[in-house]
Amino acid sequence: xxxxxxxxxxxxTLTGLIASATGGIGQAAEPVPIFVKTxxxxxxxxxxxxxxxxxxxxxDIRAVLGNDIAIKAYREGRLPFPEGSIVGRIAxxxxxxxxxxxxxxxxxxxxxxxxxxFYLQFMVKDSKKYAATGGWGYASFGKDGTPTxxxxxxxxxxxxQAIKGRDFVFTRYAR
Amino acid sequence: xxxxxxxxxxxxTLTGLIASATGGIGQAAEPVPIFVKTxxxxxxxxxxxxxxxxxxxxxDIRAVLGNDIAIKAYREGRLPFPEGSIVGRIAxxxxxxxxxxxxxxxxxxxxxxxxxxFYLQFMVKDSKKYAATGGWGYASFGKDGTPTxxxxxxxxxxxxQAIKGRDFVFTRYAR
Numbered sequence: 001x002x003x004x005x006x007x008x009x010x011x012x013t014l015t016g017l018i019a020s021a022t023g024g025i026g027q028a029a030e031p032v033p034i035f036v037k038t039x040x041x042x043x044x045x046x047x048x049x050x051x052x053x054x055x056x057x058x059x060d061i062r063a064v065l066g067n068d069i070a071i072k073a074y075r076e077g078r079l080p081f082p083e084g085s086i087v088g089r090i091a092x093x094x095x096x097x098x099x100x101x102x103x104x105x106x107x108x109x110x111x112x113x114x115x116x117x118f119y120l121q122f123m124v125k126d127s128k129k130y131a132a133t134g135g136w137g138y139a140s141f142g143k144d145g146t147p148t149x150x151x152x153x154x155x156x157x158x159x160x161q162a163i164k165g166r167d168f169v170f171t172r173y174a175r
Numbered sequence: 176x177x178x179x180x181x182x183x184x185x186x187x188t189l190t191g192l193i194a195s196a197t198g199g200i201g202q203a204a205e206p207v208p209i210f211v212k213t214x215x216x217x218x219x220x221x222x223x224x225x226x227x228x229x230x231x232x233x234x235d236i237r238a239v240l241g242n243d244i245a246i247k248a249y250r251e252g253r254l255p256f257p258e259g260s261i262v263g264r265i266a267x268x269x270x271x272x273x274x275x276x277x278x279x280x281x282x283x284x285x286x287x288x289x290x291x292x293f294y295l296q297f298m299v300k301d302s303k304k305y306a307a308t309g310g311w312g313y314a315s316f317g318k319d320g321t322p323t324x325x326x327x328x329x330x331x332x333x334x335x336q337a338i339k340g341r342d343f344v345f346t347r348y349a350r
Contacts, residue, residue: 050267056282092226103338174265
């Protein structure tokens with residue numbers, strides 16, 4: 001009996017490991033979230049989707065860009081975004097421009113300063129590879145290009161589910 | 176005597192007309208400002224120089240873009256900008272994003288809305304053609320693509336003289 005019990009525990013432990021890697025016992029196997037750890041090359045040359053300012057703790061001003069596949073889909077209003085689409089955003093500190101204000105003669109001008117702590121972020125479309133997060137791989141990099149730690153990354157997909165109807169992409173194309 | 180006086184007045188008037196067209200009596204002939212009246216093709220595909228927010232009466236959020244010649248000069252820190260450089264900016268209304276704020280759980284997000292009354296502006300470098308305005312031809316277009324009326328255009332160059340040391344271009348390249 002004792003030998004049988006040990007074997008059952010071993011099988012149980014193994015099952016547990018498999019379950020944690022696939023999503024849980026008793027569910028259909030679900031893939032584990034995979035985050036993008038490399039900065040897509042050439043992103044600084046991409047075309048503009050739109051621009052935005054996040055106040056509050058972020059306090060940045062940002063450009064949202066797209067690779068050619070994403071821009072084509074945006075312009076055609078195509079949803080979901082096709083495989084290979086990448087939407088990126090660059091965030092700089094939000095700075096009052098003394099030079100501009102002196103020229104205008106009033107306080108009104110805010111410009112891009114230096115890279116922020118969440119300098120670069122990307123969504124990479126690959127429906128199979130990133131099936132666990134709606135077909136998008138999420139990426140975030142600090143001002144030195146280091147990938148943002150995993151704990152913060154787990155917030156990406158839950159938040160983006162708010163706009164599942166636009167294939168999880170918040171930013172609209174600015175015409 | 177009376178006939179001579181009339182002739183002198185006529186000559187004086189004619190001289191005045193010539194003077195106003197060339198820059199003034201007793202100066203070397205100066206070229207008349209020429210404003211750019213056509214939207215440079217393909218500008219929406221250009222690369223990002225930077226982004227900004229103008230508060231106050233303008234109340235816009237904007238992307239500053241450059242054609243390939245301008246972007247190359249910016250990245251190399253080359254001044255003055257070479258012939259053929261074009262720096263452009265697109266301005267959209269500055270809008271609070273309810274969708275983003277609802278997702279963030281706080282009021283913080285401002286995005287690009289619709290084209291403004293001064294939707295598109297460009298500076299086109301051609302040192303000979305635009306010699307009267309520092310080698311740059313200035314262009315401005317409303318939301319329907321109509322060139323901004325001449326009176327407003329006369330303010331471009333005087334204002335840009337504040338940054339003559341950077342070849343009259345306010346916006347710095349955001350890295």
